[in-house]
Amino acid sequence: MLVFLSSAANGLTLLTSRCYIYDGDWLSTGRRADREVKMRWRNGAVLVLSGLCVVAATLSVRTRWTYAQQEGKPLSSPGWPMFRGSLDRCGASKDTALKPPLKLRWRFSGAKSWFVGSPSVVEDTVYAGSWDNTVYALDADTGKEKWRFTTGNHVFATPLVADGVVYIASHDGTLYALDAKTGQKRWVFVTGTGKEIRSSAALKDGLLYFGSFDRYLYALKQADGALAWKFATGAYVSSSPALVGDAVFFGSWDRNVYALDRKTGKELWRFTTGGPVFGSPAVADGVVYIGSDDGHMYALKADTGGEVWKFKTGDNVRGSAGVAEGRVVFGSYDNCVYALAAKDGALLWKYETGAIVRSGATIANGVAYIGSYDQCEYGFDIRTGEVVWKHEANSIVDSPAAVAGGRLYFGSHDRSIYCFENER
Incomplete structure (x- = not known):
């Protein structure tokens, strides 16, 4: 076991036919939801951008940053250093x-396979992992490749960038620490089983947390790389842990949502859903929001695990919820994007895309961005559900978007990373 070389956790704080896709699991497009809920539109036309336009780009994001620690509070800086931003x-x-x-500001198309995880953006660099086993660092000004690092298998997870180090997991069962400037390997942590890691790491107070398909949630000591503790669940852990207060929250394919003491790994509570929990929790105002393959979005009390409410969709809920402005926005394998009232789970609006929605929702400036297997990235007015922007990629979009410095970044199964900015 090699040691950590960083000392603190401060970081930048329309398809209509049925199809089947293989990405490590067999995924069906699922069932269509009912159409009883009508969309509420603002006056005016819905803007739809189709096709593809490649434009030269310049982008400068050179600011200092810190983690946003308050639960449910958006990032106050223009960076996006980790999965879901905080x-x-x-x-x-x-x-x-x-x-x-x-x-479109720029498009990077230098990978040999698709991008599933979200990009991370720190200062002038975009970091992303690809199914071609590679981690890429791109110039945020131009999209030009700075460096690449090859792992032993697919990269599903989103990079965590802190203190000049990129922490990224691979399906080869290894967590890598790479120099953020050069891509040189600092250290590796091997789970010892060779099981894939889809979970994106989180770092707080000297401990690094992530889950694995070997059924464990791990906590590593940042100072020397030693195992602080690991917690056994009953099945795969693809969920990326959320850290709020003294607790770590995550889900497992054993159908449970867990809360652990993040310092000791002691179980605080568990809540059993009706299906595997593939996705990651969002924690806001003392409530944990998380989906399950039983088709529900759950709201649980963060301190006890008690159910606040649950909302039934027409199929699996695997993407992470975006939570802001009293709304919970997420997608389902029933092809729909939903917006619920955070306080009681009441349906505010829903929109049916052309295929399943596995991407997590990202919310910025009153707009929720989310991708679909219908090959589109959507922007919804979070209040009304109006489609205020849409981009057609050349393949599936299930990479959750990142927002940094006034730009939108996301990946696609067309082997590309996209960067968008305001038209004017």
């Missing part, structure tokens, strides 16, 4: 510069 995994940004309609 430790509470709410996918919410305070960036007020980004405002649809958007235009």
Whole structure:
């Protein structure tokens, strides 16, 4: 076991036919939801951008940053250093510069396979992992490749970037620590089983947390790389843990949502759903929001695990919820995007896309961005559900978007990373 070289956790704080896709699991498009709920539209036309336009780009994001620690509070800085942007995994940004309609700033197409995880953006660099076993660092100004690092298998997870180090897991069962400037390997942690890791790491107070398909949730000591503790569940852990207060929250394919003492790994509570819990929790205002393959979005009390409410969709809920402005936005395998009232789970609006929705929702400046297997990235007015922006990629979009410095970043199964900015 090699040691950590960083000392603190401060970081940048329309398809209509049925199809089947293989990405490590067999995924069906699922069933269509009922159409009883009508969309509420604002006056005016819905803007739809189709096709693809490649434009030269310049982008400069050179600011200092810190983690946003308050639960449910959007990031106050323009960076996106980890999965869902912050430790509470709410996918919410305070960036007020980004405002649809958007235009393509640049597109990186140098990978040999698709991008599933979200990009991370720190200062002038975009970091992303690909199914071609590679971690890429791209210039945020131009999309030009800075460096690449090859792992032993697919990269599903989103990079965590802190203190000049990129922490990224691979399906080879290894967590890598890479120099953020050069891509050189600092250290590796091997789970010892060779089981894949889809979970994206979180770092707080000297401990690094992630889950594995070997059924464990791990906590590593940042100072020397030693195992602080590991917690056994009954099945795979693909969920990326959320850290709020002294607790770590995550789900397992054993159908449970867990809360552990993040310092000791002691179980605080568990809540059993009706199906595997593939996705990651979002924690806001003392409530944990998380979906299950039983088709529900759950709201649980963060301190006890007691159920606040649950909402039934027409199929699996695997993407992470975006939580902001009193709303919970997420997608389902029933092809729909939902917006619920955070306080009671009441349906505010829903929109049916052309295929399943596995991407997590990212919220910035009153717009919820989310991708679909219908090959589109959507921007919804979070209040009304109006489609205020849409981009057609060349393949599936299930990479959750990142928002940084007034730009929108996401990946696609067309082997590309996209960067969008305001049209004017």
